[in-house]
Structure formats: structure tokens, C-alpha cells
Amino acid sequence: MKSIIVDKATELFLNLGFKSVTMDEIATAMGISKKTIYTHFATKSLLVEEVAYNAFHTISQGIFEIQAHEENPILEMYEVKRFVMTFLKDEKSSPQYQLQKFYPKIFRDLKQKQFGFMQSCIKENLRKGIEQHLFRASIDIDFIARIYFHGMMATKDRDLFPLQQFSMNELTDYYLEYHLRGIATEKGLKQLDQLTQK
Template sequence: MKKKIIQKAMSLFLEYGFKSVTMDEISEQLGISKKTLYDHFDSKTNLVKVTTTYVFDNISSTIDKLRAEKYDPIEETLAIKNQVMRHLKNEKSSPQYQLQKYYPQIFKTLKNKIWHKMYDYCIENFRRGIKEGFYRPNIDIEVIFRLYYYGMNLLKDQKVFPVQEFSNQDIQDHFLEYHLRGIVSEKGLNRLEELLAQQSKL
């Protein structure tokens, strides 16, 4: 039951936001009493904390599995983006903004985890990409990582990309292509265009 609660809460939080969804709505969606819900989670704050950890752990595990597949660096980057988007497919209401505003300590802890996970993955990807000739040898990987990381966070700023005007999928696709075109070598550009052409046929 506890896992079912987490999964349902995750789906609702991603779709409607962490503040908007109430414990009453979660129990109603699950067809259980509010008392049963509180038997498993003594507060909404605790449920939010557990749910965000659950989402992070799932995405982190997916990234590790894809890295183990030994794709080339460009294919790996695209594959990870696609899988992360699947995990966050219900994200429609900028839940990150509500998490930051109403649960700042949980948000801070989560952001720290995301930073370290992305740093570990991206730096290794950049180094391998340079070594294998897919990325330009003169890129500063520390600078590129920060541009990439904070650029990704900007995509979630509704003042810049209001959900009523921009599809999350579209801006993620455009941003990743923009990022990769900025760092690839001629070999990498050929590979990137090959992979983008393949994706466009799906």
C-alpha cells in the first residue's frame, strides 16, 4: 500500500503541483480513508519528501543503467533525456516552483542531489566525448557543465517559458540540440544529425 500511495502522489504532484494536491484528494484517488493514508505518512510534508526521493532514485537508477549500455556520448545524452522525460511525463504545472516555494528544505536537499548526479554524469560524458572525438577538444568542461545545468533549470521558469505557450517536450528537445551543437566536433555533428533523423522517424 505504501508504494501505491507514493506512486499515486507522485503522479498527482507532477500533474497539479505539490501545493495544489491535498491529502484528501490523494486518499480519494486511491479509494482509501484519510486515516489509512496518515497511518503510512503522518504529514503531507513527509509524503512530499518521500515522493521526491522516490522520483530522484528512479531517475538516477535509469541514468546508471543507460550509462552501463556503453552508448557513444551523444547517443547516451539523447537516451537519458528521453527516459527522464518519460519519468516526468505528467509534469504540467511547474511542480518544481511549488516545491521550492512551499517546501524549501526538501527542495534544497533535492537540488543538491540533482547537482551531484548531473555533475558526475556530465563530466564523465564530456571527457569521454572529447577522448572519442565526438566533442571539440578545446571545450572547458566545467564551464559547459554549468551552462548546461543552469540552462536546464531555466526551462522550468514559467516567466520565461509559460506552460500555456510552450510544450515542455519541445523546449527540452530544442535545448538539448542547442547544447550538443555547441560542443560537437565534425564527427560529433554527423553523429548528432544521424540520431536526430532517426528520432524524427519515430
Template structure:
């Protein structure tokens, strides 16, 4: 039952928001009493913390699976991006903002764990790309991995990237292309262009919002 509660609560938190969803909402959605929920979790903060760890564990397993595929490093980056967006429900701004505002300790802990996970993945990808000739061989792997993390995190700055003007998937695509072009060899650029053509043909790159297109 505990795992079922975590799974349902995670889904609701990501779709509606960490502050907006109450313990009553979760128990009603599952058809159980609130007392049953409190048998497994001390309070809502305890449940939120478990849900955040649940999200990270799922993403980590998904990325491990992507890394096991026979992909070149640039394809690997694009597939990992799809995993992140799918698992985080395209990272809707409201849930992330609510987590940061109302559960700051959990948010900071989650950010550190997410950094550790992403940093290892990006470092491995950079090394793989350098070895296979897709990325330049003189890259400072440690510095670039941190620049990448800070860039991805910065996309959530509402004062800079207004959600009514930009969708998170659109920003992720712009940033990922920017990242790869900055480190790629001619071989890597050719591969990147092939991926972008395929994605555009499949309409996989989310467009800017109507407001942004009209600016």
C-alpha cells in the same frame, strides 16, 4: 503499503500539482483511510519529501541503465532526455511551480540532489565524448557541466519562457541541440544531424505550441 502510497502520491503530484493534491485525495484514490496514510507519514510535507526522493531514485536508475547501453555519447544524451521527460511527465510547469512556492525547503533540497546527479552524468558524458572524438578535446568539463545544469534549470523560468508559448519538451530539444553543437567535433556534428533526422522522421521532437507557431 508505504511504497504503494508513495507511488500513487507521486503520480498524482506530478499530474495535478503538489499543492492541489490533498491527503484526502490520495486516500480516496487508493481506497484507504486518511488515518492509514498518517501511519506512515507525519504530514503532507513529509509525504512530498518522500515522493521527491522517489522520483530522483527512479531517474537515477533509468540513467544508469542508459549509460550501460552501447551508445555513443550524443545518443546517450538524447536517451537521457527522454527518460527525464517521461518520468517527470514532461515536467508540467504547475507541479514544479507549486513545489517551489509551497515547499521551498524540499524544492531546494531536491534541486541540490538533482544537480549532484546530473553533474555526475554530464561530466561522465563529456569525458566519454572527448575520449571518443565526438567532443572537442580542450573542454573544461567542470565548467561546462555547470553551464549545462544552469541552462536546463533556466528553461523553467516562467517569466522568460512562457508556458503558453513553449512546451518543456520543445525547449529541452532546442537546448540539447544547442549544447551539443557548442562542444562537438565535426564527427559529433555528423552524429547529431543523423539523430535529428531520425527523430524528425519519427515526429519525436515536440512542436511549439499553437500560440508560438502563430507568432
């Protein structure tokens, strides 16, 4: 029952937002009593935390699988983007921003986990790109990996990038292209141009 509650809560939170969905609404959507949910999660914060970590685990696994099968590091970045956007429902409810605003401790802990995971993934992607002569050999891998993470986090800031002005899909595309153009060789730029023209 616990995993079923987490699955339904994940669906509702990602569609409507962590703040706006109540325990009553989760119970109603599942056709169970609120008491049943509280048997597994004493507070809404505990449920939000479980959903956030569960989503992080699912996304991490999906990214690992993409990295294991995709040889081209430029295409890999776009495949990862597509997978994450699909899982997070195009971030319509701004989950990261809502966590930061309403559940700051969960956000801080999750951000630390995301940073460690993303550093590993991005560094591997950069190394692969250098080996294939798609990224410049002169780039500082550690620096670029850190800048990439913090830039990606900034795109989720609704004060900086209001959803009325930018869709999350557009923002991620803009940021990916910005990142890749900054590190690509001539060969890499040709591949990127082919990909973005599609």
C-alpha cells in the same frame, strides 16, 4: 502500505501538481481513509518530500542504466531526455517549479542532490564524447557540466519559459541541441544533424 501511498501520490502529483492534490484526494483515489495516510506521513510536506526523493532515486537509477548501455554520448543525452520526460509525464504539472514555489526547503535539498548527481553524469558523458572525437578536446569539462546543469534548471522556470509558449518536450530538445552544438566537433555535428533530422 507506505510504498503504495508514495506510488499513488507520485502519479497524482506528477499529473496534477504538488500544490493542487490534497491528502483527501490521495485517500479517495486509493480507496482508503485519510487517517491511514497520516499514520505513515504526519504532514503533506513529508509525503511530498518522500515523493520527490523517491522520484530522484528512480530517475538516477534509470540514467545509470542508460549510461551503462549506451556508448554514443550524443545519443545517450537523447535517451536520458526521453526516459526522464516519460517518467515525469512530460512535466505537465511543472513539478520542479511547484516544488520551488510551494516547498522551497525540499526544492533546495533536492537541487543539491541533483547537482551532485548531474555533475558526475555530465562529466562522464563529456569525457566519453572527447574520447570518441565527438566533442572538442579543448572544452573545460567542469565549466560545461556546471553550465549544463544551470541551463537545464532554467528551462523549468515557468516565469522564464511559460508553458503556453513552450512545451517541456520542445524546451528540452532546444536546450539539448544548443548544448551539443556548442561543444561538438565536425564529426559530432554530423551525428547530431542525423539525429535531429529524424
